[in-house]
Amino acid sequence: MKIENLNIRIVQESLVPRECRPAGWAALGTALSIEVPFRHLSCVSEKFVRGSRKAEGEWTVFDKRYWPGDTFADHLTFALRHEPLDLPLLVKILRGAPKDLITDYVGSAPSGQPNRRVWFLYEHLTGQTIDLPDAEQIAAIDLLDPKGYFTGQPVLSKRHRVRNNLLGVPGFCPVIRRTQRLEAFRAAGLDDQARQTIGRTGGHLVARAASFLLLADSRASFAIEGERPPRSRLERWGRAVMQAGRHPLTLDELLRLHAILIEDTRFIHAGLRPDGVFLGERDHTGDPMPEFIGARPEDLPPLMQKLIEASDRMRLDGIDPVLQATATAFGFVYIHPFQDGNGRVHRCIIHHVLAQRNFTPPGMVFPVSAVMLDRIDAYRKTLQLHTGPIMPFIDWRPTPDGNVMVLNETADLYGYFDCTESAEFLYECVQRTVNHDLPREIEYLRRHDEAIRKIMDIVEMPDNLAENLVLMILQNNGKLAKRRRQKEFEALADAEVSALEQIVQDAFEGFPENPVPVN
Numbered sequence: 001m002k003i004e005n006l007n008i009r010i011v012q013e014s015l016v017p018r019e020c021r022p023a024g025w026a027a028l029g030t031a032l033s034i035e036v037p038f039r040h041l042s043c044v045s046e047k048f049v050r051g052s053r054k055a056e057g058e059w060t061v062f063d064k065r066y067w068p069g070d071t072f073a074d075h076l077t078f079a080l081r082h083e084p085l086d087l088p089l090l091v092k093i094l095r096g097a098p099k100d101l102i103t104d105y106v107g108s109a110p111s112g113q114p115n116r117r118v119w120f121l122y123e124h125l126t127g128q129t130i131d132l133p134d135a136e137q138i139a140a141i142d143l144l145d146p147k148g149y150f151t152g153q154p155v156l157s158k159r160h161r162v163r164n165n166l167l168g169v170p171g172f173c174p175v176i177r178r179t180q181r182l183e184a185f186r187a188a189g190l191d192d193q194a195r196q197t198i199g200r201t202g203g204h205l206v207a208r209a210a211s212f213l214l215l216a217d218s219r220a221s222f223a224i225e226g227e228r229p230p231r232s233r234l235e236r237w238g239r240a241v242m243q244a245g246r247h248p249l250t251l252d253e254l255l256r257l258h259a260i261l262i263e264d265t266r267f268i269h270a271g272l273r274p275d276g277v278f279l280g281e282r283d284h285t286g287d288p289m290p291e292f293i294g295a296r297p298e299d300l301p302p303l304m305q306k307l308i309e310a311s312d313r314m315r316l317d318g319i320d321p322v323l324q325a326t327a328t329a330f331g332f333v334y335i336h337p338f339q340d341g342n343g344r345v346h347r348c349i350i351h352h353v354l355a356q357r358n359f360t361p362p363g364m365v366f367p368v369s370a371v372m373l374d375r376i377d378a379y380r381k382t383l384q385l386h387t388g389p390i391m392p393f394i395d396w397r398p399t400p401d402g403n404v405m406v407l408n409e410t411a412d413l414y415g416y417f418d419c420t421e422s423a424e425f426l427y428e429c430v431q432r433t434v435n436h437d438l439p440r441e442i443e444y445l446r447r448h449d450e451a452i453r454k455i456m457d458i459v460e461m462p463d464n465l466a467e468n469l470v471l472m473i474l475q476n477n478g479k480l481a482k483r484r485r486q487k488e489f490e491a492l493a494d495a496e497v498s499a500l501e502q503i504v505q506d507a508f509e510g511f512p513e514n515p516v517p518v519n
């Protein structure tokens with residue numbers, strides 16, 4: 001098959017650099033009218049390019065010597081050899097291209113490495129079989145290059161002589177590229193650092209720090225959604241988070257978490273939603289103005305089942321826990337399986353995976369939600385890296401009740417995605433909790449206890465009153481506010497107040513900015 005119109009100037013609203021022609025994924029996707037976002041745009045120049053390739057805006061420009069040719073096979077081989085894997089696009093190509101085109105590509109060089117990879121992926125991901133004999137007994141190859149991608153334990157397909165090392169399964173398969181940042185995060189041994197911090201601290205202090213961090217995470221998780229629930233609801237959700245990792249991650253477990261979160265189901269459907277869901281505003285007539293639309297309700301059962309299978313595979317394969325948490329939790333929130341509460345369950349899944357994989361110390365919750373709230377713009381941007389680009393490819397209409405109905409097939413938009421940037425973001429959140437929040441909370445409690453002990457040496461008072469005194473002094477820059485002095489502490493002499501203020505000032509001298517605890 002010859003690919004036509006290679007002199008086009010615009011590919012998915014992106015202007016092709018001058019004196020260049022689209023190549024690889026961009027050429028294939030355009031020629032086959034593939035309805036998914038093109039994540040990687042490459043073109044070949046008509047001139048020499050210093051260093052063989054260069055970046056120009058959204059495009060990677062290759063030297064003219066890289067021009068692959070004019071056929072489907074030429075550009076598919078170019079993409080597999082020179083570009084990052086665009087799995088969502090490749091899945092659509094394998095589903096949308098005529099079967100004889102794939103058969104001809106594989107049959108033209110059945111022992112070739114790109115050809116065998118395409119052969120395996122076609123049969124593995126589409127469930128269809130190409131009418132070709134099994135590959136000869138030649139050296140097996142990895143499906144993904146472990147130097148370029150984080151990969152699962154390889155499983156040999158004898159038919160193709162390809163070792164399947166994908167992270168996921170057909171229907172739900174994330175991709176995470178190896179980057180310098182992710183390698184640095186993994187090399188830092190953040191789980192060991194957390195254990196060392198815990199190991200240097202007394203058990204009672206650790207238990208209190210864990211309680212405060214859990215409350216901080218629970219509050220932040222609701223605050224991200226714009227809610228300020230009563231203390232009882234916070235504590236109920238906190239107990240659910242503390243159970244993370246104790247039970248296998250199944251659909252029933254996710255439904256249990258959702259039931260804990262959504263206590264009143266009179267207006268919210270319990271379980272997988274039976275209708276559409278969107279995030280965004282409404283116009284003056286009440287019609288949706290969606291920024292994001294979740295998966296179709298009929299696609300939810302298979303998508304959720306495949307998500308769980310993929311997470312299990314990553315766990316059994318020993319994939320880095322933070323990477324597994326990223327792929328599972330972000331995949332969940334993209335699918336958006338519930339009418340409400342998806343964001344909080346998504347963040348609870350992070351805790352589940354980290355606890356199940358023993359990344360977090362026993363009994364401890366890293367307050368990643370608090371970090372996400374503190375970095376809310378970066379968090380939203382990370383989510384939008386996937387949700388934003390897929391929106392133009394979701395055909396929908398408003399329903400009479402002000403909801404949305406998706407009209408086209410969209411399951412692949414949620415089942416296949418690159419979550420490299422999401423993994424970097426989550427690792428940043430974990431790093432801050434380990435290097436900042438956890439030691440800071442422990443140090444705060446240590447200084448707090450020292451101040452309480454010395455306060456009690458001067459004035460006997462109930463523990464809760466002493467704790468309030470410390471907090472009031474800290475919140476007022478080391479001084480007890482006049483109205484507090486005249487109200488709760490009017491029985492204190494001026495000399496006693498001065499002494500108590502000095503105790504708190506000395507206890508927290510040199511403590512980091514804003515000494516009020518994260519809870």
